[in-house]
Amino acid sequence: MRIASITTGSYVNGPGKRNVLHVQGCTIGCPGCFNKHTWPSSGGTDVCERVVVHALIQDSPDGITISGGEPMEQWESVSEVIRLVLTEKPELTVLMFTGWTKEHLERSGHLAEMSQISAVVSGPYVEKLACSEPLRGSSNQEIIFLDGRLDNDSLVLLPIVEVHCDGETATITGFPDKSIRQSLMKEL
Amino acid sequence: MSHMIKCETNMTDRKTLLSALDKLGIPQDAIVCSDTTSETIKLRGYNRQTADAEIIIKRDVYHKGYGDVGFVKNPSGTYSCIVDDMDDVGSLARKAGLTNSPEGSRATFSKSVNQWYSALTAQKALRRQGLSTKIKQQEAKLVVVATG
Numbered sequence: 001m002r003i004a005s006i007t008t009g010s011y012v013n014g015p016g017k018r019n020v021l022h023v024q025g026c027t028i029g030c031p032g033c034f035n036k037h038t039w040p041s042s043g044g045t046d047v048c049e050r051v052v053v054h055a056l057i058q059d060s061p062d063g064i065t066i067s068g069g070e071p072m073e074q075w076e077s078v079s080e081v082i083r084l085v086l087t088e089k090p091e092l093t094v095l096m097f098t099g100w101t102k103e104h105l106e107r108s109g110h111l112a113e114m115s116q117i118s119a120v121v122s123g124p125y126v127e128k129l130a131c132s133e134p135l136r137g138s139s140n141q142e143i144i145f146l147d148g149r150l151d152n153d154s155l156v157l158l159p160i161v162e163v164h165c166d167g168e169t170a171t172i173t174g175f176p177d178k179s180i181r182q183s184l185m186k187e188l
Numbered sequence: 189m190s191h192m193i194k195c196e197t198n199m200t201d202r203k204t205l206l207s208a209l210d211k212l213g214i215p216q217d218a219i220v221c222s223d224t225t226s227e228t229i230k231l232r233g234y235n236r237q238t239a240d241a242e243i244i245i246k247r248d249v250y251h252k253g254y255g256d257v258g259f260v261k262n263p264s265g266t267y268s269c270i271v272d273d274m275d276d277v278g279s280l281a282r283k284a285g286l287t288n289s290p291e292g293s294r295a296t297f298s299k300s301v302n303q304w305y306s307a308l309t310a311q312k313a314l315r316r317q318g319l320s321t322k323i324k325q326q327e328a329k330l331v332v333v334a335t336g
Contacts, residue, residue, distance in 0.1 A: 005192060009326045011333050013190050022192045034191050059327070067189045097189045125189070132336070137189065160319065163332040165197070165306040167299035172193040180317045180334075181191070187313040188197050188306060 001077035003047050004038040004069055005171075006055045012159045012174035014095040014119075014135070015150065016062030020173065021052060023078065026070035028099040032127030034137075034181070038069040049077055053084040063093035063118070072098050075110060086116055093118040093149050095135075099125070102142055111144075118150040119143055132177040134158035163188075197306040199267040204312075205243065205259060208304035218250035219243065231258040231270065239270055257297075269298045303330045 004022040007013075013020045022035070024044025037043065056064045064085055071078045082094055094117045098105070102122050105111040114120060121135050122142050129138040134155050136143070145151055161174035163184065170188050172181070199205050202225055209219060221243050222229045228240035232247070233255035241258030245251065259267045307330040311321045319334040 005194075007192070009324075009329075009331060011324075011331070020190070022189075033189075034193065035189055038189075038192070065190070067192070069189075099189070135190075157335070159333045159335045161191070161314070161334050163307070163310040163314075165303045165310070165330045165332070166328070167302045168197060169194055170197050170306045170310065172195070173191050174334075176191060180314070180319070181193070183313045183317055184310060185193070185195060187309050188195050 001047060001049055001052065001074050001081070002041060002044050002069075003052060004035075004044045006052070007164060007171060007173060008055075008059055008061070010065070010162060010164075010173060012134075012162045013065040013067065014063055014093070015154045015158065016093075017060075018063045018065045018095070019056045019058065019061045020065045020067060021056060021081070022067050023069035023071050023074055025073055026068055026099065027073065028070055028124055030099060030125040030127075032130070033125055035068070041073075044069075049080050049084065052081050053088065056081070056085055057089050057092070061092065063095060066094070066096040068097065068099075070099050071096055072100050072105075072110065079113060082116055093147075095119050095121070095150070097121045097135075099123070102144055105144075114146055116147060118147050119145050130177065132160055132175060132180070134160065134175065137175055197302060197309075199259075199302060199305045200265050201309070202242070202267075204305055204308050205267055205301070207308050208301050209243075209245070211304045211308070212300060214245055214250060218246050220246060225261065228260065231256045233271075241270055242267075269301065306330075307332050 002024040004024040007020040010018050010020050024038055025041035026039045123140050126138040126140050129140050131139045161176040164171040172184055230238045231241040231244050241260045243259040245257045247253050247256050258270045260270050307323050310332045314321050314334040321334045324331045
C-alpha cells in the first residue's frame with residue numbers, strides 16, 4: 001500500500017494515545033486542503049500491510065487512526081491493515097477519516113464492511129465551513145459511530161493540535177485553524 | 189483529514205536556546221554568553237585550542253569533557269553546536285541524562301537541544317493563540333499538546 005507517514009503517540013487524532021497512519025493518494029482534491037502533499041499516488045512510500053501493522057501497534061497505543069490522502073481509495077489494503085491490527089490487538093479502537101460522505105459509503109456497500117471500526121469521520125473538507133473542533137476540519141463532516149466503543153462523550157475533551165518535535169523536524173497534526181497553523185509555521 | 193505538516197526546525201532565538209539548555213538540566217553557572225548577539229567569546233577546546241562562540245557550556249564547571257561546548261550563529265541566522273573534534277560530547281550527554289544512541293553522543297545532544305528548542309517555540313506560539321499546552325516526553329521525541 002502507498003503511505004505518506006506513520007505518527008506514533010498522538011493525542012489529537014482520537015481519544016487516548018494513538019498511532020496514526022496517513023495514506024498517500026487522494027483524487028478528491030478538496031479546495032483549501034492542508035495535506036496536498038498526500039494527493040499524488042506517486043508520492044509517499046510503498047509499504048507492505050504487515051509492516052504498517054507492526055508500526056501501528058508499537059508503543060502500546062489505545063487506538064489507531066487512519067487518515068490521508070484518501071483511505072477509501074486504498075480500501076482493500078486499509079481494511080486488511082485494520083483486520084490484522086485487531087487480530088493482534090483486539091482491544092484497540094479504530095478511527096478513520098474519509099472524504100467520502102456517509103451516503104457515498106452506504107451506496108458503495110463499504111459502510112457495511114466497517115463493523116470493526118469504532119468511528120468514521122466522513123465528508124469532504126469544505127473551506128467555507130472550516131471549524132476548529134476536535135476531529136472535524138469543517139462543520140459539514142459527520143462522525144459515524146459504528147462498533148459502540150466510542151461515542152460523542154469520548155471526543156469532548158480532545159486537544160485541537162499537537163506538535164511532534166523529533167529534532168531537526170517538527171510535525172504539526174490535528175485540527176488547527178488557519179491562524180494557529182500560520183503562527184506555528186512562522187515560528188518553527 | 190487531520191493535518192500532517194512536516195517542517196524543518198531551526199534555532200534562531202538566543203533566549204529560547206538558553207531555555208532549552210535549562211530544560212536539559214544544564215546549570216546556569218556552567219553557561220557563559222557574549223554580551224550581545226553580535227559578539228562572540230572564546231570557547232576552549234582540546235589542548236588549549238579556541239573557537240568563537242556566542243554561548244558556551246564550560247567543561248570545568250559541568251561536564252568535565254575534553255573541552256567546552258558552544259553555540260555559534262551562522263551567517264544564515266541559525267545556531268549550530270560547536271564542539272572539539274576530540275570530544276563527541278559524550279560527557280555532556282551523559283551528564284544531561286541523555287541515553288547514547290547509535291548516531292553518537294554529539295548527534296544525540298544536538299537533537300535533544302533542538303527538540304526542546306522546537307517544543308518551547310511551539311508552546312509559545314500556541315499560548316499566544318490562547319491555547320493551553322502541555323509538553324509530553326515520549327521515547328524519542330517531545331510532543332506539545334494544545335487544548336482550547
